Structure formats: C-alpha cells, structure tokens
Amino acid sequence: MLKPILLVEDNPRDLELTLVALERSQLANEVIVLRDGADALDYLLRRNAYADRDDGNPAVMLLDLKLPKVDGLEVLKLVRTTPELRSIPVVMLTSSREEPDLQRAYELGVNAYVVKPVEFKEFVTAISDLGVFWAVLNEPPPGSLRLSRRGNQ
C-alpha cells in the first residue's frame, strides 16, 4: 500500500488547483488534505480528531508556508524535532520568494521549496514533478532520512 501524500493548504482555490495538478500527475497515492497547521499536527501526532487513524507516516508532506493557527514553519520545526516524524520529506509550497522564509525553512531542514508559479501549466509541472520525486522515487537526500530508512528495514 502506497503511503499517502499529505497536503496542508488553507486557501480553497490553491487547494483545488493543487489537487487538479496532483490528479494530472497520475500518482496513485491517496491525498490527505488538511486545512491548517493545527490540524496537520493533530494528524501527524495522531491526536484529537485523528487519534484513531491508521499509523504510518505520509510519503511526502506538501506544506503551505502561511497557514492559520500554526504556520508552516512551525509545523516543519515540530516535524524535524519529533523523532518519529523526522524522516517525513517536507516540501514547502508558497507564494513568497522572500529570503528570510527560504533561509528559515532550510535551517529547519526542509527538503524542497517551491514558489508556486503564476502560470498554471508551470504549476502543474512543478506539482507533479514533486509528487513523482517524493512519492514515487522517494529518493531521500543524505542525512537523517537515510538513518530512518535503515530504521525501516
């Protein structure tokens, strides 16, 4: 069974367009949609509404930078500091090119960072590339991920 793709996005339009893009990339993974950072944490830590979900981490988490309640960088930080979550590949999705965010996200150990392009075709390409790379090839970069893969074996 393929691990699901976790999509954390608050904006309904971006959400719909991203889902269309993922659909077009013809990935077989299930896409789990979460609408804010708090929800995402609940899901990941299997608490509150997600206390009863099946265990296991997602194949990749597509995480919007700006989220209500708990923002993307905070979610990322918690993922990277929680031992059982640390291995989840995280891709930041954002509208912003602003340097401090980029810097911060890299400091916190993001795996990739994508500025959502305005042009839809580019957007589709970017999303499906990401999906294929992280959900299918799932070739982790050097570092903590390799350790965790060893742990999975």
Place this chain on the structure above:
Amino acid sequence: MSNAPTSLEQAIERCAQEPIRIPGSIQPQGFLLVLDHSDLSILQASENSQQWLGQPAQALLGQALPALLAEGVNLRELLANLPEDEVFPFHIGDLQLHPQAPCQEPLRVLAHAHDQVLIVEFEPSARRVSQHSDYYPLVRAFVSTVHQAKGIEELLQQAVRQIKRITGFGRVKAYSFDADGTGKVLAEALDPGYPSYLGQSFPGSDIPRQARELYCINRIRVIEDADYQPAALVPELNPRTGQPLDMSFATLRSVSPVHLQYMRNMGTQASMSLSIVVDGKLWGLVSCHHEQPRAVDFQSRTACELLANVLSLQLEALEAHDSTRFLLDLRQYIVRMLAAMADHDSVSDGLLAQPEVMLQFARASGAAIISAERCDLIGHTPPAAQVNALVHWLGQRSGELVLHTDNVRRDIEVLPELAEHSAGVLAVAISQIHSHYLVWFRDEQARTVDWAGRPEKHIGPQGTLNPRHSFERWREEVRDFSAPWEPLIIEGVTELRNAVLGIVLRKAEELAQLANELKRSNKELEAFSYSVSHDLRAPLRHIAGYSELLNELEGEHLTERGKRFLGHIEEAAQFAGSLVDNLLNFSQMGRSALRLSDVDLNALVEAIRNETAPDYAGRTIIWEVAQLPKVYADPAFINMVLHNLIANAIKYSRDRDPARIEVGAVQHADETEVYVRDNGVGFDMAYVDKLFGVFQRLHRMEEFEGTGIGLASVRRIIERHDGRVWAEGRVGQGASFHFTLPHQLPTA
C-alpha cells in the same frame, strides 16, 4: 660671547631698570619736606629749602614744621582734611612762612601720605602764567562737547585744543599706543614755528617700561625746565624705611637725566605729560611741549588732570561702545553661519552657502573650509595646495586650537610659498583628529610708517642708553604684515568653533535617528513586499489556473470570441504576475547587501547571449562584443544590469535586418564605462529623463512588451555601486545605454 646684537636690548633693559620712583632729588621750582606723621617733625628736606626757609636742610631736621610757619596757621587742622582713600598730593592751602624766613609770599602747599611718612611740597603760588584765572568754564565746555565727538580722533583733537588753552604750551599732542608700545600721534595743536608730529610714530623704546607703569598710577608729570639743577634730599634715606624716599606721587619728583637729554634733543625745554588710562591700561598720552621753560601752576595742573580723566572715561565709553557693536556684529555673523549650517547637510555646505558672511565675520579677504574629504576655498586665498600644506602643518602642532598670525613669513617659516599669497592667517580646528579646520586669510597690507626720527637708539660709552638725537621724519615701508587679527575676532572664532561642534554633534544625532527611521521603514517595506508577493500572486495564480482549466474543460463550448476573451484573461494574469515578480526583485535590489568580487564582463555577456537566444531565434544579429575589462562589483546584480540592457537591445532592434548590437567599454581615470548600443528604434532625447524611472515606458504595449521596471532596476543597481547611468538615442537611429563603475568601491 659677542653681545653686539643684543647690546641695544641690554641698554634698553638697563634704562628700564633706572629707579625713577626714587631719584633722591626734586625739581627746584619748589621745596619738599618729609614729616613724621605724629609730631610733624622734619625727617628729610630738599637741600634747596634754605632758599625759602633760610636754614640749611641739615639744620631743619628734627624741627617741627608748625614752628616754621607763620603764627596762626593750624597745620594739624589743615592736614586733617587729607582724603584718606587717596594717595595723590592734596592742596591743603596757601600758607605763609614764619616772619624770619626769606620768602614772605604765600606758598601753595601740597601734602600726601606715602612710604610711611608725610610728604609736603611747597611751590610759589603767585607764579601765574596762564591767562585764564578760572578753569571751570573751560573744563565744563570740554565736558559738554565730548559727547558730540564723532570718533576717537575728534575727541583727542578737542582735548589737546583745550589743554593748550589752559596751559599755553607751544605744542600739545595726543598719541595712542599700539600693542607693541609704538605711539602714534593722532591729534595735535601747535603754535607757529613748532614742528608738527601729527601722524608720526614714536618707537615704544622712547618710554621705558617702568615709566609706563608710573604713568599708569600717577597721571600727570611736569618738567618746567629741562636744564634744571636737581635739589637732593637730605638725608639720602627715608629714616622710617631705611630706603630712598618713594616719590611716585610727588609733583616735584626729579626725572631721569636720559629723559632731560631727550627733551633737549627734541628742542623742548618744558613738558607736561597727562596719562590716558583706559581699562586700567596706558592707552596713550597727552604730551605738552614748550621751547622755553614754562611753569604750570597747581590750578592748571588740576584742570588738565580733570580733563585727562574725562577724556579717559569718554575713550573708555567709546571703545566699549565700539567693541560692543563689533561683538554684536560678530554674533550676528555667527548666528547667520550657524543658521546656514543647520539648513544644509554639512558644515561645509552651510558655510559655502553664505561666502560673504564667512569673510565678513573675520574681516578676511579669503577663507578655507577643510574637512576630511574636501577643501573649499572662498574669496582670495592661497592655492589649494598651499592651503593643504598649511593644514598639514597645523595638524602637526599640538594643543592650541586657534592659530593667528599677522605675519606668515615670520611665524610660519616652513611655508615660505604661503607668505607669497597671504600675510595673515587665522585658523581654528573644529576637530584635529578629523582634520577639520576653518581658516581665514588676510592680504598683506604694505604700509608706510612715518617715524618721528630714526627709531634706533644709541648706546653710550658705559653701555647706557643715549636718547636719540634725530626727530626728523623718517619713513619706513613695513612689508609682510596683514592687518592684525582683532582680539574679539579671535575670541569669536573660538565661539564659532564651539557652536559648530554643537551642530556637528546634532547632525550626527540626526543621522543616527535617520538611520533608525530608515531601518524601520526598510523593515516595513520588507513586510509590505512580502505581503504583496504572497497576497497578490495568489489571486493572479488562481485567475491564470482557472481560466486555463476553463479553456481546457469547456473550451469547445465557447464561441471564438469567448475563447479569445479567455486568452486575454490568461495573458493579463501572467503579465500581472511578472509585474509583481519584477517589482519584488526591484525592491530587493535596494535592500540586499552587495557581494563584491571581480567580475568577468565578457563571460557575463556570453552567458546572457545564450540565455536570450530563444528571443532572437530566426533573426540576424551582428554582435560586436569588445574585449571588456574586469570590474569589481556584485556579479549577480551586474548580470541583471547587462541582461536588461542586452534584452532591451534585442527587443528594440527586432525590426532591423540585420540588427547590430555592440557591447564595449571605456577606461577612465577613476571609473570604467560600459555601454550597450543597438541600431533599433531609438528614442526621443526629450524623454531621456523618463527612461530610468519605474513604470516609465516610451512605447505602446502592442509595439514592445515590458513592465517598465528594467531600466529602473539598472539605475538602482548602478547607483548602489556609486556609478552613473545615462542613455543616448534618436528616433529610428538606435540607442546606447551607458553605465560606469568606480575603480574604488566604498566598502558597502
């Protein structure tokens, strides 16, 4: 050791050592007795007393004076009138001697207490020589006119005229002393036959130092006959002190034989000097001369003394008034300069904005404002190189903040060239560490001094000073001097310095505050850019996404028109997206730090040509890329600049076949100029100022696409490198865009 060069100085010093207060003798027109305070017995007597009293001086000693006076004279009662707070001789009355004395005329008796004894002087009272019996109207007339005198010289002229009337001296002149002690005759009244000294100068050495001091405390001195035979005091010493009697205040005091010789050399037999004392200093003298011996009786002396006092007071008032006005003017200039400095970005700019005030303030012909980066000159100054040499010299001195000289050649020997241009220098260090100076210059004032005779004195065989013989006018040309710097100006300069320091400090504070505000607004701008990028891009993305989806899914149900509209929506959204991206880049350019390194411009141009190749596919472009120099700049930013310029050249030459694009460079002394030239549509130079503005476009959208930010970015980047940008072009004739990069970049 040869003492030749200094023997004159030594002689002058010896002259200044002469004990003029204790000559041990008197002038013989009267006689002098020294009395004991308590019993009025005679302690000392002048040897000519015998002439009046009929007894030798030696025989008088020990006798009580009252016994020598006519009966009925109560000497004690008269002495009781002596003012307690004054040391000057007091006229206690006209007294007669005892009946056996050879002199039976009443004698004018002056007494004063000094040197622990009572000094009593007797002089004939009937020797009236003046034609005026009552001086009060003369003195009153003078006092009432002094207020009307327009200036110092007019005032002095009135005074000498009145004094001449009172005393009947053949020549009365008034002179003032300058800082060196040189006296210059400013007013004169004379009888026919007397040589005039008006306008002439008397060397300071004519009046030795101790004589000047005595002039200050005893303000009148009379010599009735230069050929007088002094009458010695018997005994020689004052028994109360064991020292010669101090006759500083005695009217009959004998004078130096050198001075008597001086008088005779000058052809004058009688003289009277009145001191003009202003602010406790000997300002000048009224000097009266007569060719024949001449007596000046007590009343005339008193009137003249009074007159001289009024004159002194009036001069003091005039000078105080002048200096107050001068001070007010100085203050005003300072205030104007400070206001200008406050209005401008720097002290230099402020002072330069009001060049005439800067000069008037110090009554200077030229001025220089030196700061770490620049040297600005105002008016007539030495050339900048000389001024810099002066500043260097000033920097090596330590301590003194203010330097002033009215003779550069004499006082700044190491800079002889400076003296060729200016004779006077007044400099103040605003900051010595930062080499920040204000300097004023005065031109040489070659002037002619008419000396009343050659100033040199002659030394006698014993090394004593012989008074000069020549009083013939002798003309001297004085070179290398400027007008001396007025003490008030020198003080004003210090005041100006302190005020400037205050302004500099305030400016620094303002700058710091500005920097803080800038930091804050930069932060705000960052936040703003962030939200623009984030919040504006999202809806644009949605428009683009949904219109594309709509076209894909429902496109076949739409009319051709509907499809066209949908296409426009997509295009518009994309354009708006790139506009937002460009704006963001532009704002980042102003904020991010420059990362400077050596940049290979040829490599950049080559890369840009490859990158933009798709844009000119199918066109013929003749590239003329010269060998470009390496520059020191931020490579990413310079790449952006070249990319913009080359992309523009490609875009605006697309109607040309072949298009020609030239990239070249020119090396200047301080900077490298790089240009990109094309043979495209060009532009009208009338709009050249608009080219580099944000959102400024010179072409319609259908003609040439673009967001209008490219050249604004170019300018911003180049300006951050302290370079310049400009463009040249003609409609239909192509355009060239130039930028420069300084060889030495600030450590930005």
